Amino acid sequence: MSKTHSPQTITCKAAVAWGPGEPLSIEEVELAPPQPMEVRIKVISTSLCRSDITFWESRGHIPIFPRIFGHEATGIIESVGEGVTDLHEGDHILTVFTGECKKCRHCKSDKSNMCETLRMERKGLMQSDQKTRFSINGKPIYHFCAVSSFSEYTVLHSGCAIKLSPNVPLGKISVLGCGVAAGLGAAWKVADVGKGSTVVIFGLGTVGLAVAQGAKLRGASRIIGVDINPDKFEMGKVFGITEFINPNDYKQPTQEVIKDITAGGTDYSFECVGDVGVIRTALESCCDGWGMAVIIGVPSGQMELSAHYGPLLSGRTLKGTLLGGWKPKSELPMLIDMYMKKEIQIDEYVTHELPFSDINKAYQLMREGKCLRCVIHVGN
Template sequence: MSSTAGQVIRCKDALKLKLEMVLILLLQGQTPLFPRIYGHEAGGIVESVGPGVTDLQPGDHVLPVFTGECGDCRHCKSEESNMCDLLRINTDRGVMLTDGKSRFSINGKPIYHFLGGSTFSEYTVCHIGTVAKINPAAPLDKVCILSCGISTGLGAALNVAKPQKGHTVAVFGLGAVGLAAAEGARLSGASRIIGVDLNPSRFKEAKKFGVTELINPKDHDKPVQQVIIEMTDGGVDRSIECTGNVQAMISAFECVHDGWGVAVLVGVPSKDDEFKTHPMNLLNERTLKGTFFGNYKPRTDLPGVVEKYMNKELEVEKFITHSIPFSEINKAFDYMLKGEGLRCIIRMEG
């Protein structure tokens, strides 16, 4: 693989990858681009760097991230945003930014990149702005899951919803992202964490992440937001939606208490979905927020999230339910589609 001056690094062992529903959701409504190397959540070791790259060197341990931080645009310079103008997520782009070419090929024909990572590979090439340098002592087969979903849910709670000690929090969707949001609420000292999910098999696992009460909307003959309002004497202090279902988004907003309630939307909806609620829900001083990657700036903030794990403030092992070699990657998709696991580590062996 080649490198481009000042812009790329080459990671050996884009190793210990994982699959998640976000990968599929992000492709809804997108123009297909094939052939392509997929994969976007990983940990790896820098093999080489292009001329002009000074922030990284061979041997560094890194987390490739599906979005980036150029450090120069208005978003990167703002303390309130992580939506980098240059490197924010783009599912259509399949080439490097610097020269519009792919770094992968077969028989002289290009194979396209995916989300700036293409981590289902032993080697990959990334823009310097989409790679976060981390503590080399951190086990890559654990902290790799912090490069996408877990940080998204955790940050949605800690950075955006910001529940206070004693608050009540509702989390819609108890997959890995939702459970990470519950973990963030637990770390914040929430007194009640109400989990909402249509899959009752998730309920036992959810208690490990601080969920204190569980609701299956199918068990009720009224909207789930009304159920939550009745349970909490007017509504929860904070809610976090992690499903991508627009009706769950509406329920998450309408179940927060008037006057101070804050709802945070995390899930990725279908492109034609519309969010509808009565304007009085806003005029009655409820707040609706959205978040992208938990409002973490990848290069600036991810090393600190890894340190939370190293300092035993954050447990990531409980998110990892399976581990398989790359040759069995289809099993990981089966686990995901059947809802039988949270995170499946894919080992790049051989």
């Protein structure tokens, strides 16, 4: 790693994706200094999320390459841009893919976390000036989810950086920057799961298991997990899953199986797969009158949802959420405190830890369904 005096352009190593599905290549990249309201951080640890796979494969999404993926990370601020007052050089931070400006209509409302300034970045450019901070020989390297943490250093908006106390370990807590927070928030903030309720969760990856943990802590009496990978079932018990359904074991539609065993449907259902067909199944699996289906998964293929109006007319609700509805800078510190007090599980979602040089192995493990979250150690 070599760099000139901050806040000048520096050079560092990054895992660059040159095309859809192509192995990542460790390259030396140039990283511009932080612009107004931005920070440049030294990445310590980053974890691989299913979205990193989805957009890397580019199935159903516009391919944007060359690109640096990664958005769940911890790091140390190396330099700050003009106007940043709440963060300083040396601060430890957790990154998030959707920020909080605290000034727009959504940030001021208690009904939304969809910041108008820092919503999920989709074009591979910094939202402040529609340019990239990464380049190789003067050619732009595109960002991902406003973070791009598969790099020794990265630049992000200060509204996407959550300050951590120096005593918080900068390792496994990186998974709180997306997947775990999304699942807990879906159960607590979006659905507001009640004591004694019945819940069904489609997809037992990190997000689905975080929903299970959230439902368990809220006192749900039945938490049904649905997944075609039987290896997920034992892991599910750790987080509160009480019953399991493998759709491949039944001839009838999954929603009918669920209605049969719950006498009419569940109180809540959560779609954590990213499949429009499963979204419809989730909606049809909850009960009439008050049943709520919550969409959390990011689709990797077909984007258009088709559903019969009947379930909605009968009183069911279909809701979607990003980051579990949390306002990141205002509310995620609460989850960090709960983690430090051992009131919520986070470390248990990390099934593998690898050095930065083995990042392609992490991709392989997740694609094969052999890990929940793999933490990649980038810096010291």
